[in-house]
């Protein structure tokens with residue numbers, strides 16, 4: 159549990175949790191004693207929080223756009239608590255979903271209520287955040303462990319998960335439920351492609367271990383399964399050896415086709431360990447493209463800068479380098495996030511859009527989006543644009559374009575002012591882009607704006623839809639899990 163949240167909850171526990179012992183399925187309310195018609199609550203190792211402040215926090219997320227208040231928040235004290243509450247929810251027609259955290263400083267990083275549950279139970283996964291063991295090639299963790307927590311433990315041993323998200327405060331269970339992309343994905347695939355075993359509480363309320371060999375159908379369903387088939391409670395995550403230092407190269411491009419071609423080239427020749435890029439908007443509205451490529455190294459054998467930059471078409475003289483420790487590199491967003499929080503910008507609405515764009519139409523589509531995005535609509539917010547390789551992705555329900563290469567293109571908007579009108583206008587613009595992307599064979603990365611209705615999800619999953627829907631009936635037959643995605647409302 160997050161230390162910032164602990165004291166208030168502890169105070170509340172005695173006052174509220176102890177008083178509630180039953181649920182009345184007819185009046186749909188909690189009761190202080192088991193009366194005729196009410197169902198006793200299971201005995202828990204953790205807490206079921208019913209106070210308004212906690213439920214209000216669980217109705218929020220990083221997006222600050224959608225708000226659905228649950229009836230309760232479970233802070234599990236054990237995996238068995240999740241088993242019991244999923245069974246309880248199933249028996250009483252309640253909905254339930256996992257979330258990275260619940261609290262001002264410990265929130266879900268979804269942007270449109272994907273981890274929220276109206277009239278149901280949110281599981282605050284930060285209650286299960288123990289690193290169970292670290293071995294030579296893998297680590298077993300509770301699903302509520304954050305990536306930074308794991309890295310802080312493994313990097314001193316010279317180990318790291320191969321693919322990391324840019325931001326490391328995300329929960330391992332949360333990113334394994336969506337995909338988990340970063341600048342190493344061109345080489346190692348997504349985070350879902352680097353998990354070796356999972357422990358899952360299915361929508362039937364059964365605790366099941368799964369892997370490519372043991373219960374592979376569940377394993378494949380849950381990786382990138384958007385919380386529809388089970389709550390991930392534990393994961394064995396792949397670790398690789400990493401050198402202690404990282405050299406970051408940045409370089410500017412004025413030509414979009416040249417930038418995209420070099421990204422593809424770097425994915426193919428593998429000279430760097432990490433490749434990302436972004437669109438930069440200058441104060442006068444001029445747009446350029448910035449390559450960000452990183453080579454890990456040991457101090458005794460530093461990288462050869464000239465060899466690494468050879469043959470790339472960036473603007474001559476624009477290349478720069480900076481060295482840091484590996485951990486500081488992968489955790490590079492921490493100072494920026496602290497700054498955004500201090501400025502109050504973290505708490506503004508975030509009508510984000512993350513898109514997977516086919517390589518064949520990348521230049522045309524990026525140009526279309528930029529031509530329709532005046533500088534005032536994106537400000538200094540990051541616009542990510544980098545290549546990855548779809549054939550590296552093994553999780554069937556992570557939908558990406560066909561082809562050897564594709565691009566992540568993300569408009570990470572902050573609505574400022576955060577008025578409903580501004581948010582609505584930016585979301586309408588996002589929808590315009592999504593509609594065009596769909597026509598071109600691209601896919602939304604559903605961590606932000608994307609499919610929201612069953613019909614849109616059916617289109618999103620395409621040839622995988624029938625399999626997705628039939629596995630839902632197998633693993634969550636009463637449709638208990640994760641309604642906030644809008645797939646099976």
Ligand SMILES: Cc1cc2nc3c(=O)[nH]c(=O)nc-3n(C[C@H](O)[C@H](O)[C@H](O)COP(=O)(O)OP(=O)(O)OC[C@H]3O[C@@H](n4cnc5c(N)ncnc54)[C@H](O)[C@@H]3O)c2cc1C
Pocket residue numbers: 220255256257258259265266267268269272273274283301302322323324325327328329330331332333335336337338339340384385388389390391605640642643
């Ligand atoms: C600042 C920031 C930076 C980001 N950077 C990246 C990035 O670089 N790469 C990238 O791929 N994504 C990135 N994301 C998106 C992120 O991966 C998603 O928001 C994702 O949902 C993980 O966030 P979370 O751990 O807060 O999970 P939540 O938002 O709490 O949950 C995500 C979904 O999974 C479900 N869920 C949560 N935990 C579990 C569980 N244990 N079992 C089953 N279902 C569960 C939830 O109900 C919800 O539907 C970023 C988001 C933010 C806000």
